[in-house]
Amino acid sequence: MASSCPGAATAHSCSSRPTPWLWGFRSMPLSQHKISAAGSDSTGAAMTAVTSKGPPVPEELNRGIARFYDSSSSVWEDVWGEHMHHGFYDPGKPLKGDHRAAQVRMIEEALAWAGIPADEEKPKKIVDVGCGIGGSARHLSRKYSAMVRGITLSPVQAQRANNITAEAGLGEKVSFQVADALNQPFPDNEFDLVWSMESGEHMPDKRKFMQELVRVAAPGGRLLIVTWCHRDLSPEESSLRKEEQELLDKICSAYYLPAWCSAFDYVELAKELQLEDVRAEDWSVYVSPFWPAVIASALNPKALFGLLRSGWTTIRGAFAMTYMIQGYKSGLIKFAVITGRKPVAR
Numbered sequence: 001m002a003s004s005c006p007g008a009a010t011a012h013s014c015s016s017r018p019t020p021w022l023w024g025f026r027s028m029p030l031s032q033h034k035i036s037a038a039g040s041d042s043t044g045a046a047m048t049a050v051t052s053k054g055p056p057v058p059e060e061l062n063r064g065i066a067r068f069y070d071s072s073s074s075v076w077e078d079v080w081g082e083h084m085h086h087g088f089y090d091p092g093k094p095l096k097g098d099h100r101a102a103q104v105r106m107i108e109e110a111l112a113w114a115g116i117p118a119d120e121e122k123p124k125k126i127v128d129v130g131c132g133i134g135g136s137a138r139h140l141s142r143k144y145s146a147m148v149r150g151i152t153l154s155p156v157q158a159q160r161a162n163n164i165t166a167e168a169g170l171g172e173k174v175s176f177q178v179a180d181a182l183n184q185p186f187p188d189n190e191f192d193l194v195w196s197m198e199s200g201e202h203m204p205d206k207r208k209f210m211q212e213l214v215r216v217a218a219p220g221g222r223l224l225i226v227t228w229c230h231r232d233l234s235p236e237e238s239s240l241r242k243e244e245q246e247l248l249d250k251i252c253s254a255y256y257l258p259a260w261c262s263a264f265d266y267v268e269l270a271k272e273l274q275l276e277d278v279r280a281e282d283w284s285v286y287v288s289p290f291w292p293a294v295i296a297s298a299l300n301p302k303a304l305f306g307l308l309r310s311g312w313t314t315i316r317g318a319f320a321m322t323y324m325i326q327g328y329k330s331g332l333i334k335f336a337v338i339t340g341r342k343p344v345a346r
Contacts, residue, residue: 058204062153062180064256065202069154073133080294082135082164083107085198085226086287086335099293106226106287107139107197113281114224114339116193118144123192127151127216129181130199134161134174140195141174149186151179182208184216192221200227200266204258210269217342223275225338230260231331244332247323254320263336275340284328284335291325 073084080100087102088109089095116123122144128137131150141148152158161176179185181196182205194217203209213223230240230248239245248260263280270278327333 058182061204061256061258066153066155068256069132069152070156073154073157073160082133082138084132084135086290087293088283088286089289091285091288095289095293099290102290103135104139107136109286110197110224110226110337111143113337114222114279116222116224122146123221125149125191125218126193126195127184127186127191129184129194129196129213130202131157131161131176132197133157134165134176136195136197137161137174137176138165138168138170140193141170146173146193148174149191150174150176151181151184152176153178153180182212184212186216188215189218190216192218194221194223196223196225196227198226198228200225201229201255201257201260206261206265207269210266210273214273214275214342219342219344222341223270223339225266225336227266227336227338228260229263229266229334229336231334232262232264240332244330247327247330247332251320251323251327254323263334263338266336266338270338270340274343276343278338278340280336280338282334283337284333287335288328291321291328295321295325 080103083100083103083106085103086106087099088106089102123140124144124146126137126140126144126146126148128134128140128148128150131137131152134150137148137150140146150158150161152161155178158176158178162171165171165174165176177185181199181203194213196213200206200209213225217223230244233240240248251257252260263282267278267280324333328335
């Protein structure tokens with residue numbers, strides 16, 4: 001896939017990229033976090049609230065996430081295909097309408113930015129944490145001739161992912177199962193690339209999430225996390241503003257999300273877990289056309305029929321798309337890419 005700047009197929013260092021997160025701006029430490037509607041206890045392990053009105057226990061949250069994707073995945077696939085994530089767009093350029101290509105480009109841009117090699121050092125074993133119906137996993141397997149394992153909370157997604165993969169002739173290399181990202185069914189030191197495309201926002205315990213990603217990574221393996229975050233806090237702030245928290249609560253309620261965190265929090269956790277070459281960047285400018293495009297695509301008769309047929313859970317998620325647009329426009333929501341490498345000797 002062609003990149004927006006030269007050399008993107010290897011090391012992504014284009015001058016048009018946004019600068020890395022400004023470390024002088026930060027969010028509260030996870031042990032004190034006051035994000036969305038819920039904070040963390042002294043261990044940083046709470047972070048389980050969907051909204052301040054009624055935080056569920058993690059098991060309830062997981063069931064809600066599974067129900068949401070069980071009901072909505074087929075609608076998304078009918079309209080947008082196998083990739084269930086943002087697309088990557090050139091800022092300021094007219095949209096060409098090929099949003100599926102933009103989603104594939106997101107994968108390629110993320111891999112290039114993280115410096116994932118495509119030569120003899122390419123990853124041979126990959127895990128896709130929060131795999132959807134397997135679009136990223138199949139793309140990664142084809143690109144690197146790699147074995148890929150995907151996990152999701154949704155039985156419908158796992159079954160559909162395996163069916164598509166078998167039809168594509170990739171069943172011997174790529175497989176999917178229902179599993180919790182906070183308790184992954186894999187041994188330690190297993191994967192050369194740990195891939196998480198827009199699943200981190202669903203994790204009720206960000207520290208445990210990162211610990212599991214690091215645990216299953218092979219020594220020298222790389223983590224690549226693409227996720228929704230809230231903005232970093234300035235040194236004068238102790239929390240998000242009230243109206244910002246209220247907007248996130250609405251999004252959380254619709255998409256079964258726990259408390260949000262900032263990119264700074266992910267970086268701090270990565271350093272705490274002794275990852276090397278830790279980097280983060282704000283790609284919000286590259287995804288800003290995505291949600292308006294989703295809304296536009298939902299206005300055709302086929303999509304509207306599928307939406308109505310899927311039930312209230314999916315319909316509520318559709319209504320919440322305008323909140324996402326509002327969050328991006330206001331600078332509250334950030335589309336973050338984070339990467340780090342597990343040391344060879346641990």
